[in-house]
Amino acid sequence: MLITTSTHLEGYKITQHFGVVRGIVVRSRSLLGNIAGGFQTLFGGNISIYTELCERTRSDAFKLMEEHAKQLNANAIINMRYDANEVMQGVTEVLAYGTAVMVEKV
Numbered sequence: 001m002l003i004t005t006s007t008h009l010e011g012y013k014i015t016q017h018f019g020v021v022r023g024i025v026v027r028s029r030s031l032l033g034n035i036a037g038g039f040q041t042l043f044g045g046n047i048s049i050y051t052e053l054c055e056r057t058r059s060d061a062f063k064l065m066e067e068h069a070k071q072l073n074a075n076a077i078i079n080m081r082y083d084a085n086e087v088m089q090g091v092t093e094v095l096a097y098g099t100a101v102m103v104e105k106v
């Protein structure tokens with residue numbers, strides 16, 4: 001599966017559009033994770049416990065988006081983006097989305 005943030009793939013021709021595909025994950029940190037993150041904020045710098053949570057959440061949303069595209073028989077996703085919103089305090093939604101297409105090498 002080819003995936004790009006661009007509106008086209010260099011060296012490929014789009015032969016079919018399947019529409020928007022998405023992967024959505026809603027996640028929160030556990031109470032213990034929040035306590036550990038709180039301790040890390042006391043010392044400043046990278047809050048690794050939250051970085052790991054964000055990376056895992058984005059990765060999961062990306063995989064779900066890719067699965068959605070495969071269900072449509074697409075072989076590429078163009079104009080891929082991420083979006084994130086706080087659903088409620090401590091609960092965040094991460095959305096990976098793009099346009100599923102069929103491409104062939106030029």
